[in-house]
Amino acid sequence: MEMFDLTLIWAFIIGFGIMMYVLMDGFDLGLGILYPFAPDEDARDVMMNSVAPVWDGNETWLVLGGAGLLGAFPLVYSVFLPALYIGVFLMLAGLIFRGVAFELRFKSRRNRHWWNRAFCWGSSIAAFAQGAVVGAYIQGFRVENFAFVGGPFDWLTPFSVLTGLGLMAGYALLGATWLILKSEGHIQDWAYKITPLLLAIVLGVFAIISLWTPFVNPVVWERWFGHLQIIWIFPALALLCAFTVYRSVKRRREGIPFVATIGIYVFTYLGLIVSKWPVIVPPNYTLWDAASAPESQLFLLIGVLFVIPIILTYTAWTYWVFRGKVRVGDGYH
Amino acid sequence: MELDPLVLSRIQFAFVVSFHAIFPVFTIGLASYIALLHGLYFKTKNPAWDRLSLFWTKVFAVVFGMGVVSGIVMSFQFGTNWSNFSQAASNFLGPVLSYEVVTAFFLEAAFLGVLLFGRGKVPQGVHLFAAIMVAVGTFISSFWILSANSWMHTPAGVELIDNRFHVVSWMEAIFNPSFPYRFAHMAMASFLTGGFVVAGVSAWFLLRGRDPEANRRALSMCLWLLLFLAPAQAVVGDFHGLNTLEYQPTKVAAMEGNWETSTNVPLLLFAIPDQEAQTNRFAIGIPSLASIILTHSADGEVPGISEAAPDEQPPVAIVFWAFRVMVGIGLLMIAVALAGLILRRKGRIYHNPVFLKALTGMIAMPFVAVLAGWIVTESGRAPWLVYGMMTHAEGVTPSLTGPMALFTLVGYVLVYGVVFYAGIYYLTRVVRNGMLPEEERETVGDNFHRPMRPMSAAHTPFDDDVDPARS
Numbered sequence: 140m141e142m143f144d145l146t147l148i149w150a151f152i153i154g155f156g157i158m159m160y161v162l163m164d165g166f167d168l169g170l171g172i173l174y175p176f177a178p179d180e181d182a183r184d185v186m187m188n189s190v191a192p193v194w195d196g197n198e199t200w201l202v203l204g205g206a207g208l209l210g211a212f213p214l215v216y217s218v219f220l221p222a223l224y225i226g227v228f229l230m231l232a233g234l235i236f237r238g239v240a241f242e243l244r245f246k247s248r249r250n251r252h253w254w255n256r257a258f259c260w261g262s263s264i265a266a267f268a269q270g271a272v273v274g275a276y277i278q279g280f281r282v283e284n285f286a287f288v289g290g291p292f293d294w295l296t297p298f299s300v301l302t303g304l305g306l307m308a309g310y311a312l313l314g315a316t317w318l319i320l321k322s323e324g325h326i327q328d329w330a331y332k333i334t335p336l337l338l339a340i341v342l343g344v345f346a347i348i349s350l351w352t353p354f355v356n357p358v359v360w361e362r363w364f365g366h367l368q369i370i371w372i373f374p375a376l377a378l379l380c381a382f383t384v385y386r387s388v389k390r391r392r393e394g395i396p397f398v399a400t401i402g403i404y405v406f407t408y409l410g411l412i413v414s415k416w417p418v419i420v421p422p423n424y425t426l427w428d429a430a431s432a433p434e435s436q437l438f439l440l441i442g443v444l445f446v447i448p449i450i451l452t453y454t455a456w457t458y459w460v461f462r463g464k465v466r467v468g469d470g471y472h
Numbered sequence: 473m474e475l476d477p478l479v480l481s482r483i484q485f486a487f488v489v490s491f492h493a494i495f496p497v498f499t500i501g502l503a504s505y506i507a508l509l510h511g512l513y514f515k516t517k518n519p520a521w522d523r524l525s526l527f528w529t530k531v532f533a534v535v536f537g538m539g540v541v542s543g544i545v546m547s548f549q550f551g552t553n554w555s556n557f558s559q560a561a562s563n564f565l566g567p568v569l570s571y572e573v574v575t576a577f578f579l580e581a582a583f584l585g586v587l588l589f590g591r592g593k594v595p596q597g598v599h600l601f602a603a604i605m606v607a608v609g610t611f612i613s614s615f616w617i618l619s620a621n622s623w624m625h626t627p628a629g630v631e632l633i634d635n636r637f638h639v640v641s642w643m644e645a646i647f648n649p650s651f652p653y654r655f656a657h658m659a660m661a662s663f664l665t666g667g668f669v670v671a672g673v674s675a676w677f678l679l680r681g682r683d684p685e686a687n688r689r690a691l692s693m694c695l696w697l698l699l700f701l702a703p704a705q706a707v708v709g710d711f712h713g714l715n716t717l718e719y720q721p722t723k724v725a726a727m728e729g730n731w732e733t734s735t736n737v738p739l740l741l742f743a744i745p746d747q748e749a750q751t752n753r754f755a756i757g758i759p760s761l762a763s764i765i766l767t768h769s770a771d772g773e774v775p776g777i778s779e780a781a782p783d784e785q786p787p788v789a790i791v792f793w794a795f796r797v798m799v800g801i802g803l804l805m806i807a808v809a810l811a812g813l814i815l816r817r818k819g820r821i822y823h824n825p826v827f828l829k830a831l832t833g834m835i836a837m838p839f840v841a842v843l844a845g846w847i848v849t850e851s852g853r854a855p856w857l858v859y860g861m862m863t864h865a866e867g868v869t870p871s872l873t874g875p876m877a878l879f880t881l882v883g884y885v886l887v888y889g890v891v892f893y894a895g896i897y898y899l900t901r902v903v904r905n906g907m908l909p910e911e912e913r914e915t916v917g918d919n920f921h922r923p924m925r926p927m928s929a930a931h932t933p934f935d936d937d938v939d940p941a942r943s
Binding site for chain 2 (some may be wrong): 199203210214217221246248250285288289290388431432438439442446449
């Protein structure tokens with residue numbers, strides 16, 4: 140046994156990276172999902188302008204996570220991606236269209252409605268695919284001899300469709316509360332109006348998933364109804380955050396709804412992790428089974444520990460520079 | 473017609489990696505050129521250099537953006553279609569590919585924003601430093617990628633235990649035998665690509681009389697550069713070939729279309745390789761020249777393709793012809809560079825319309841040559857994924873079926889078709905609106921309150937109608 144467990148360090152780094160990705164790309168994907176429902180083109184401009192400076196920085200975490208998985212937990216990389224083959228393709232296609240729409244919508248007038256569609260569909264498909272990944276992860280995969288042996292649509296079950304739709308609603312909620320923070324006037328009013336509705340949908344899906352999960356997964360059943368009663372703290376805290384969102388919207392607070400929505404995510408995420416821990420490739424491979432060789436983990440750790448603070452600093456700085464309200468007609472062009 | 477997931481996966485990888493590679497190969501060269509322009513402006517204070525660097529930075533922004541978008545796909549391609557290979561080689565490839573990502577993001581986080589949006593906002597010295605760091609960063613990125621790729625051709629520093637590679641020596645694995653040659657060859661290719669694109673676009677501007685002062689300088693610089701680089705690349709390529717002869721003789725045999733190991737091997741100019749019959753159905757060549765090039769003596773022995781069993785041979789026709797396309801374009805580049813030298817002595821490089829049009833026509837050529845070169849080296853490795861250690865068939869995703877692979881292949885073709893049509897269309901507009909006189913050029917505006925992202929650095933409308941919201 141070494142002085143410290145590299146695998147645990149990496150589990151923390153990758154876990155943190157995924158969380159960062161979900162939160163940050165979550166709200167800009169959410170705005171894309173809300174796009175068709177926006178009251179007018181001005182609102183769409185503001186929505187896009189509010190995330191334009193940060194969206195590709197947000198996507199950084201996805202690529203970093205993908206490469207980091209190959210470096211630290213290759214089994215995850217080489218089982219999840221084949222198992223979710225079609226879903227991964229849809230997600231990538233969605234992200235590509237969304238990214239190009241970000242760049243070209245503002246530079247285009249005649250074709251703007253096409254870029255609007257690309258932005259909305261790209262965001263929606265990417266969000267759905269990511270949610271389905273979560274569902275598939277909860278269900279587990281058919282793995283033999285360190286390789287996935289199931290079929291192309293194993294991941295697509297009623298359960299994963301539900302988690303897909305659930306994440307879409309959750310991202311839309313993040314997007315709406317972000318918009319409350321960043322907008323004013325009639326656009327902010329619209330965001331205030333839809334937030335409770337989205338929250339209701341999220342809580343509904345959340346309830347169904349919570350009831351359903353123990354039935355699709357016996358290990359989780361044992362966790363939740365066995366000797367680890369303490370983990371009920373996570374759903375309780377998530378619900379508390381949800382209540383905070385509702386109350387702060389009623390009081391027309393601007394920052395709290397977004398922060399509390401992040402809270403819902405964090406506690407749900409932690410709840411999911413403790414339900415599965417230490418299994419990382421369900422049903423039966425743990426973190427340590429999935430890890431790469433220690434010398435590889437160490438070699439990569441040196442660079443990552445150097446770069447993550449820089450990326451975090453840069454991210455914080457970008458958000459700081461672009462703080463404050465986005466107004467109609469603000470210069471992006 | 474049986475759909476073979478292995479064949480489809482290979483086609484898919486070739487397609488997505490080709491679509492990706494054309495962007496970095498250009499941006500690596502262009503980043504160095506932009507850094508040079510910044511340096512010249514810093515030193516001489518001549519505004520012509522500033523105008524050039526402003527224009528080329530806009531082009532860089534768009535191309536870099538397309539490189540990032542297509543790069544996201546690459547980071548998942550190993551896992552989706554080559555999961556066994558990912559699993560087996562992860563101990564080496566995982567960290568090395570991750571370092572590429574880490575480098576790229578470090579560069580983007582720290583310096584790209586300053587380069588794209590800092591003009592006039594930060595001190596000139598800082599701006600120059602950012603330009604240099606971006607150029608250095610692109611090289612570090614390509615260092616890692618080419619290390620990973622070279623290792624697949626000439627694996628070193630690892631041992632294979634239970635179908636998994638374990639790194640014994642990072643130094644030996646990263647600096648594997650073919651890496652220095654491949655890296656040098658690719659770096660030169662990037663400079664050549666940058667040089668021919670800049671020369672071609674400058675020529676196009678000169679034909680239209682747009683900012684002759686700046687574009688003449690750019691054209692002259694590029695032609696000097698190409699005069700040195702084009703022949704030098706042939707030399708570097710020759711060394712790379714000799715290294716390949718040492719480690720992958722079958723690949724060189726396929727490049728030469730030489731089926732049987734023999735002496736006095738001719739250099740074939742034209743042939744129709746027939747893999748079934750293990751011979752060329754038709755061949756014209758220069759006697760003994762292949763032996764001379766490869767062994768430096770006319771009766772030197774050149775290995776034959778038949779040294780490898782038929783199921784361990786690369787697709788000879790593809791390797792053979794891709795190699796000829798690459799070398800042919802290389803010779804054409806040398807010819808154009810020499811034509812520039814001859815015309816220069818008569819002072820006609822800036823006016824001769826035939827020469828300027830020829831340069832414009834050359835813009836696409838380096839890209840074709842780069843792709844042909846990659847096809848030579850990658851197809852020439854077949855059937856090996858990691859040379860001599862793991863085949864394509866062993867590395868492909870076991871759960872992948874033909875229809876799945878076909879679905880994503882068609883999907884990527886469609887997605888890239890739409891996205892890159894839009895991207896290239898936009899890029900041509902940036903170029904067509906480029907280098908306009910001062911009063912017709914748009915103001916750059918307040919960059920610190922606009923998004924710090926690549927493509928927004930090019931303030932050109934996407935379609936003809938000017939956006940009334942523009943301020």
